[in-house]
Amino acid sequence: xxxxxxxVEGLAKRFPAPKGGKPLTVFExxxxxxxxxxxxxxxxxxxxxxxxxxxxxxxxxxxxxxAVIMGGREVKGPSLDRGVVFQNYxxxxxxxxxxxxxxxxxxxxxxWRREKVTAHxxxxxxxxxxxxxxxxxxPSQLSxxxxxxxxxxxxxxxxxxxxxxDEPFGALDALTRGVIQDELLKVWGETHQTVFMITHDVDEAxxxxxxxxxxxxxxxxxxxxxxxxxLPRPRSRDAIVEDPxxxxxxxxxxxxxxxxxxxxxxxxxxxPGARPTTVRFDAEGEPPAGGxxxxxxxx
Amino acid sequence: xxxxxxxxxxxxxxxxxxxxxxAWEAAVPRQTLATELTELELLMGMxxxxxxxxxxxxxxERAVTMLSDPFYVRGPNDKGIGVQxxxxxxxxLAGYGLAALIALPLGFLIGMSPLAYRALDPFxxxxxxxxxLAWMPLALFIIRDSQASAIFVIFICSIWPMLINxxxxxxxxxxxxxxxxxxxxxxxxxxxxxxxxxAAAPTIITGMRISIGIAWLVIVAAEMLVGxxxxxxxxxxxxxxxxLTSVIFAILVIGVVGMALDAFFGAVQRxxxxxx
Numbered sequence: 001x002x003x004x005x006x007x008v009e010g011l012a013k014r015f016p017a018p019k020g021g022k023p024l025t026v027f028e029x030x031x032x033x034x035x036x037x038x039x040x041x042x043x044x045x046x047x048x049x050x051x052x053x054x055x056x057x058x059x060x061x062x063x064x065x066x067a068v069i070m071g072g073r074e075v076k077g078p079s080l081d082r083g084v085v086f087q088n089y090x091x092x093x094x095x096x097x098x099x100x101x102x103x104x105x106x107x108x109x110x111x112w113r114r115e116k117v118t119a120h121x122x123x124x125x126x127x128x129x130x131x132x133x134x135x136x137x138x139p140s141q142l143s144x145x146x147x148x149x150x151x152x153x154x155x156x157x158x159x160x161x162x163x164x165x166d167e168p169f170g171a172l173d174a175l176t177r178g179v180i181q182d183e184l185l186k187v188w189g190e191t192h193q194t195v196f197m198i199t200h201d202v203d204e205a206x207x208x209x210x211x212x213x214x215x216x217x218x219x220x221x222x223x224x225x226x227x228x229x230x231l232p233r234p235r236s237r238d239a240i241v242e243d244p245x246x247x248x249x250x251x252x253x254x255x256x257x258x259x260x261x262x263x264x265x266x267x268x269x270x271x272p273g274a275r276p277t278t279v280r281f282d283a284e285g286e287p288p289a290g291g292x293x294x295x296x297x298x299x
Numbered sequence: 300x301x302x303x304x305x306x307x308x309x310x311x312x313x314x315x316x317x318x319x320x321x322a323w324e325a326a327v328p329r330q331t332l333a334t335e336l337t338e339l340e341l342l343m344g345m346x347x348x349x350x351x352x353x354x355x356x357x358x359x360e361r362a363v364t365m366l367s368d369p370f371y372v373r374g375p376n377d378k379g380i381g382v383q384x385x386x387x388x389x390x391x392l393a394g395y396g397l398a399a400l401i402a403l404p405l406g407f408l409i410g411m412s413p414l415a416y417r418a419l420d421p422f423x424x425x426x427x428x429x430x431x432l433a434w435m436p437l438a439l440f441i442i443r444d445s446q447a448s449a450i451f452v453i454f455i456c457s458i459w460p461m462l463i464n465x466x467x468x469x470x471x472x473x474x475x476x477x478x479x480x481x482x483x484x485x486x487x488x489x490x491x492x493x494x495x496x497x498a499a500a501p502t503i504i505t506g507m508r509i510s511i512g513i514a515w516l517v518i519v520a521a522e523m524l525v526g527x528x529x530x531x532x533x534x535x536x537x538x539x540x541x542x543l544t545s546v547i548f549a550i551l552v553i554g555v556v557g558m559a560l561d562a563f564f565g566a567v568q569r570x571x572x573x574x575x
Contacts, residue, residue: 060478078482093575103483107483134482140575
């Protein structure tokens with residue numbers, strides 16, 4: 001356990017009491033690990049502190065308690081080893097798509113020659129399907145989907161050890177979302193980077209992730225469960241829905257979001273050192289002991 | 300019959316100009332020279348009671364003569380319009396350049412540091428509304444040089460919009476973009492030049508554009524006060540000579556130069572602007 005690539009230990013975020021109010025604990029006792037090359041999604045309702053956890057991992061925010069250890073070292077402040085893709089893309093609007101990527105490549109490799117930087121940027125833009133002149137357009141001249149592709153290309157181009165995605169597809173329509181999910185999987189498959197992603201979309205999480213962390217509602221939110229997605233890779237959308245595990249996983253997640261995330265929240269249920277319960281659905285056999293019965297998909 | 304809007308507007312502008320000039324020309328009563336008056340008329344004082352404003356045709360003639368030899372110098376009170384303009388533009392650029400040298404870095408500091416903002420804000424608020432010409436006596440006394448005092452007045456009037464806009468632009472840089480700089484491990488200097496400066500540039504250039512406009516307004520008044528050279532002095536000198544034709548021509552020249560200065564910064568503004 002202690003040899004994990006990324007290890008989050010006893011993370012908590014608390015805000016001091018405002019005048020005449022009570023102090024607020026958004027989440028506490030957050031413990032989980034991520035292995036190298038793993039694709040992990042985290043799901044939870046708004047306000048449970050998912051984004052804060054991601055920002056702490058990125059080094060952009062500080063936790064009130066606890067520590068994040070990556071590759072044997074404590075995470076302090078932002079670093080090029082941890083690339084971030086924000087929901088609102090965060091492209092620099094005065095630079096073209098290509099320049100946004102070369103901006104990142106140059107920060108990563110200050111010693112590279114200009115041609116090498118440009119070639120590297122082009123390669124990553126092509127991976128996400130930005131080519132044929134679109135790379136010279138400014139973000140304002142690109143659609144939301146194209147912007148998010150550029151943002152993903154920028155993050156992958158710096159070759160971070162850990163890639164953090166904060167609801168990257170939240171603002172996209174379903175079709176574009178599907179296409180970019182596939183591109184993300186393709187790039188991830190080629191680069192074997194470790195990905196930690198926030199999403200609200202249960203199907204997206206099942207399609208993409210090796211493991212899904214489930215968070216209870218805030219305040220006092222916690223990472224309650226770690227659901228292993230044992231569906232074989234490479235996955236295809238039409239094939240995974242045939243898999244008997246798919247709907248069992250899906251029902252489990254939906255049930256958690258609809259009911260258990262609420263039931264388990266609001267009080268200090270768990271011990272400080274508690275790890276999320278691992279939930280695994282095998283191809284055959286019973287749901288895990290203590291797990292829920294099956295619920296309708298649109299529960 | 301579908302003319303482009305720009306062409307229509309140009310035709311309308313020319314028509315308005317023609318109508319205006321014709322009306323002006325027609326409104327000016329014909330002047331008779333004293334030698335053309337009869338003895339009786341002279342005795343009775345029947346010439347025009349009042350000198351008239353020169354008609355546009357006279358102004359045009361004067362423009363042709365003055366522009367055909369703009370750079371002559373025939374003594375301290377007789378210099379070509381080009382020479383006078385050059386003095387004014389030089390003063391504006393000198394005062395403005397000094398102001399930019401101080402306002403841009405200081406504005407950056409104020410924009411980046413809430414402490415500096417709070418500490419300097421009272422001074423800015425008191426100093427900013429002071430009419431730049433009010434500084435003139437103090438400047439003359441301390442600097443003891445009328446030329447340098449004029450430059451100082453330009454400096455003091457053009458510093459405020461640049462300072463305030465730079466601080467405002469820098470403080471308003473989106474946090475997302477700063478986070479991009481942080482996650483890419485950019486140093487403070489590189490963040491300033493590759494993220495904050497381009498992000499704040501449209502606001503900064505707007506301040507610089509306002510400043511150059513104010514500087515050009517103020518230089519005319521300042522030169523009327525300090526005298527010697529410059530387009531403002533030229534206007535005042537021609538008024539003392541009762542040469543209204545030259546005054547009107549000078550007014551037009553002031554307008555054209557002001558427009559050119561503004562157009563330059565307008566072009567810079569378009570170059571650095573971006574849409575989100």
